[in-house]
Amino acid sequence: MDRYDFAAIEARWQQRWLEEGTFRTPNPGEEGFDPDRPKFYVLDMFPYPSGAGLHVGHPKGYTATDIVARYKRHRGFQVLHPMGWDAFGLPAEQYAVQTGTHPAETTRRNIELFRRQLQALGFSYDWSRELSTTDERYYKWTQWIFRILHERGLAYQAEVPVWWCEALGTVLANEEVIDGRSERGNHPCVRRPLRQWMLRITAYAERLLADLDDLDWPESVKAMQREWIGRSEGAEIEFAVAGGDESFTVFTTRPDTLFGATFCVLAPEHPLVDRITTAERRAEVEAYRAAAARKSDLERAELQKEKTGVFTGAWAVNPVYPEGDPRRRIPIWIADYVLLGYGTGAIMCVPGGDERDFEFARRFELPVIPVVLPDGAAEPPECWTGEGTMIHSGFLDGLPTGEAKEAMIRWLEEQGIGRSKVTYRLRDWLFSRQRYWGEPFPILHGPDGEVALVPEEDLPVTLPELADFRPSPDGEPPLARARDWVEVVGPDGRVWRRETNSMPQWAGSCWYYLRFLDPHNDERPWSEEAERYWMPVDLYVGGAEHAVLHLLYARFWHKVLYDCGLVSTPEPFQKLVNQGMVQSFAYRDRRGALVPADEVEERDGGWFRRGSDEPVERFVAKMSKSLRNVINPDEVVRDYGADTLRLYEAFMGPVTASAPWNPRDLPGVHRFLQRVWRLYGLGLAEQADPEIERGLHRCIAKVTADLEQLGFNTALAAMMEFVNLASRMEARLDRSQAERFAVLLEPFAPHLAEELGARLGRRESLAYEPWPEADPAMLREETVEVPVQINGKVRHRVTVPAEAGRKDLERAAREAAAEQLAGAELRKVIVVPGRRPLVNFVLG
RNA sequence: GGGGGAGUAGCCCAGCGGCAGAGGCAACGGACUUAAAAUCCGUCCAGCGCGGGUUCGAAUCCCGCCUCCCCUACCA
Structure with a gap:
């Protein structure tokens, strides 16, 4: 028996799969398509092809989906398993600014790198469906969908204070700014009002929330989306400003506590502040507002030790108290713990029922009226935020909290000064960027300020050539400098100007799973038949970092398309799995300073700085360049082969768990493949050994059950057990056993399995061989x-x-x-x- | 402060009411070898984070607590 030459085997099969189109999946109506067979759409979150290439974290999820895809093929499903590139985005543009290389060139190179690396791992993607968001035949349809959004009133322009990042020369969405710094690059950001495109995702808040219930998604992701949408039920109440015609509206979730409202607070940016501030308070108010404007949201939140605020000098009327009652007149303050963007930017304050209000009242010596008596308590505590029975509350006295809310809302409605109201934390989606490397908007601005959509037949609006990709210092996008491109003579003979903002990176990823259905269609974004057959995505695997943004945006677009009758399912992704992070070991010395992994050696069960006796501490961390603990999959493939890498990724633990890359475990799974190779190398037995046959049935049963629940690690353990059994008995497999086990192995180690199949005399690929059955009688x-x-x-x-x-x-x-x-x-x-x-x- | 997840052998992990262990790594012993590597065979090791409770029986269910990871955070 020759040795297990994984390099030759893997190269041979990868080439065959490509040449023979083994994993090419026909669409409805195409040759080879079988309308009677069930479908399975298994999708990876497509990567941004970076210059650094793949790292071992990528294949964790890709291996999982590939095992499932291959398994489902054996089970008779028609499997859609595509791959593509989310290739618009900042890094290529920044590289262009630094080196002058066109982003398209950088992108092309990086895609080649990624494709080569992925193919070297033997994933069974249908490469004929490969797509890139940067391809104009793709983004033509991204623009086409934007037209729909615009036509339906879901895209609008607004002058909004946005995060402006000086270093990146662009605005960023709230979600892209963390602690006042850019998520990418960690540059400082400031708020600045700018004309922007917005998408009205808030119009879908209720459905985005409600439809979460039926999705087979991790609870954590659903919880995050629910929290992000942030539905809260309450009431709006109008407060008149004493001694004038002014009034303002507050939102509260506790209308029942109105009798306890002893002051109001407006957000510092609230437009009413200017009009109501009295002369003697103006200087102080202005100073406070200026200070608040300078603070980032972080600072406003973080420096919360002491509540701050100033009195405007104006008073509001608490409508529940009669004329002449001193409790009717309550002061209006401004404070930065009230945010303009949430609710109405104004609150009524009930220090007896809200901890923040209580803190504020205490600080500024404002009165406290307890209005809720907790169940079982004799005396009300100073501040009680829970439910209970109403006290000191006029017509509400004695009612439990729930009834009191209803009664108060009824009263407010009768008075015409309030109503029940649901608010959401979700804001509209800031949808424009001042960048070059993104989808151009299909928008024209007329000489008189009118806005028109580029007609469908003129799509795509392609990116113009530019020599300099830098944004202008004034915030003008680089596209504004492409004069020939920007100016368009309309059918009316007048000169229109193209929109010079571009779309954010999320745009392309909002619908790529639909384009995979029918990627070469130049008439439509996808065909109706293909959509009806393939959707929804049955299994979607990707990182938890996309829990809110990508997944919420994609759901939003999908629902709009659903409303237009363009897709047949209300949700795009039926089952979602977050693969765990592949971490890596990192080291620090006694002072806590990080020590690069390549300067550490293991000795006597401990870790030391290389060539010294200085002990270092080992811990688990993200892979990063600075820790020099990044593992390159190419090296693993070179040393052990792609099948070993796949097996290791699958064997690390549950797919959802994070675990550190431990190079010491690689030989273990590699040894398993060696044992399989040797077992088959023994030749075939004439007759099936009954004990091996029983072991094989146990193995089939276990592997099948585990695969249904994505238990790849335990399925592998069962296969190891079988091979150990067979090896220990020094028996050979008979032909049928050898064939069946090869099929079991194929999803995990496809190259080896195919090679074994070929050596058993097969001509065709194993990929579509029926899955072996476990006989219950053999399990007893x-x-x-x-x-x-x-x-x-x-x-x-x-x-x-x-x-x-x-x-x-x-x-x-x-x-x-x-x-x-x-x-x-x-x-x-x-x-x-x-x-x-x-x-x-x-x-x- | 809120939410999600995890603590089982030296390590990675199975088990999720009924014998604590499927698999892998490491360690140790043996076989093979002139020797080593590789390979094969075998052995060692935990009472399941801590404290209560339910049960004939708890790693598993319930309550409280501790530690770690991830997300989120003055949202009225």
Whole structure:
């Protein structure tokens, strides 16, 4: 038997799969398509092809989906398993600014790199469906969808304060700014009002929230989306400003506590502040507003130790108290803990019922009226945010919180000064960027400020050539400098100007899963038949970092398309799995300073700085260049082969769990493949060994059950067990056993499995071979060992025939435990028959 | 502060009411070898983060607590 030459085997099969189009998936109506077979759409979150290439974190999810895709093919499904590139975005543009290389060139190179690396891992993608968001035949349709959004009133322009990042020369969405710094690059950002395109995602808030319930998604992701949408039920209440015509509206979730409202707070940016501030308070108010404007949201939140705020000098009217009651007049303050962007930017403050208000009242010596008595309490605490019974609340007194809310809302409605109201934390989506490397908007601005959509037949609006990709210092996007491109003579003979903002990176990823259905269609974004057959995505695997943004945006677009009758399902991704992070070991010295991994050596069970006795501490961290603990998959493939890498990724633990890359574990899975190779190298037995046959059936049953639940690590363990069994018995497999086990192995180690299949004389690929069946009769054992417990502790074991009943079990157990049973009071006997039998004697 | 997840052998992890262990790594012993590597065979190791409770019986269910990871955070 020759040696296991993984490099040659893998190269050979990868080439064959490509040449023969093994994984090419026909669409409805195409040759080879079978309308009677079920479909399975298994999708990876497509990557941004970076210059650094793949790292070992990518293949964790890709291996998982590939195992599923290959398994489902064996099960007779028509499997859609595509791959593409989310290739617009900042890095290529920044590289262009630094080096002058066109982003398209950088992108092309990076895609080649990624494709080569992915193909070297033997993933069974249908490469004929490959797409890139930067391809104009793709973004033509991204623009086409934008037209729909615009036509439906879901895209609009607004002058909004946005995060402006000086270093990146662009605005960023709220979600792209963390702690006042850009998510990419960690540059400082400031707020600045700019004309922007917005998408009205808030119009879909309710459906985006409600439809989460039926999705087979991780609870954590659903929770994050629910929180992000942030539905809250309450009431709007109008407050008149005393001594004038002004009024303002507050939003509250506790209208029941209105009798306890002793002051109001407006956001510093609230437009009413200018008009109501009294002359003597103006200087202080202005100073406070200026200070608040300078603070980032982080600072406003972080420096929360002490509440700050200033009195405007104006007073509001608490409508529940009658004329002349001193509690009717309540002061209006401004404070930065009230945010303009949420609710109405104004709140009524009930220090007896809200901790923030209480803190504020205490700081500024404002009165507190307790209005809710907790159940069972004799005296109200100073501040009680829970429910209870209303006190000091006029017509609400004695009502429980829930009824009091309803009663108050009824009263407000009668008075015409309030109504029930639902608000959402979700904001409209800031949809424009001042960048070059993104989709141009299909928008024209007329000389008189009118806005027109580029007609469908003129799509795509392609990116113009530019020599300099830098944004202008004034915030003008680089596209504004492409004069020939920007100016368009309209049918009316007048000169229109193209929109010079571009779309954010999320745009392309909002619908790529639909383009995969029919990627070469130049008439439509996708065909109706293909959409009806393939959608929804049955399994979507990707990182948890996309829990909110990508997944919420894509759901939003999908629902709009659903409303237009362009897709047949209300949700795009039925089942979602977040693969865990592949971490890596990192090291720090006694001072806590990081020590690069390549300067550390292991010795005597400890870790030391290379060539010294200085001990370092090992911990688990993200892979990063600075820690020099990044593992390159190319090296693993070179040293052990793609099948070993795949097996290792699958064997690390549950697909959802994070685990550190431990190079010491690679030889273990590689050894398994070696053993398989040797087992097949022994040649075939004439006759099936019955014990091996039983072991194989156990293996089939376990692998099948585990694959259905994505239990790749335990499925592999079962295969290892089988190979160990066969090796230990020094028996050979017969042809049927060898063929069946090769199919089991194929989803995990496809190159090796195909090679074994070929050596058994197969001409075709194993990829579509039916999955072997486990015969239940073969899983039954003839005898079982029964633990015999005394008071729940195992004291004896007896072996009985597998079909033994309760009586037989008890008789055998009594015999074994005769010594203990003699002279003891037997209180109870528990007999558990079945596959895992047990007898327990409970003695007094 | 809120939410999600995890603590089982030296390590990675199975088990999720009924014998604590499927698999892998490491360690140790043996076989093979002139020797080593590779390979094969075998052995060692935990009472399941801590404390209560339910049960004939708890790693598993319930309550409280501790530690770690991830997300989120004055949202009225």
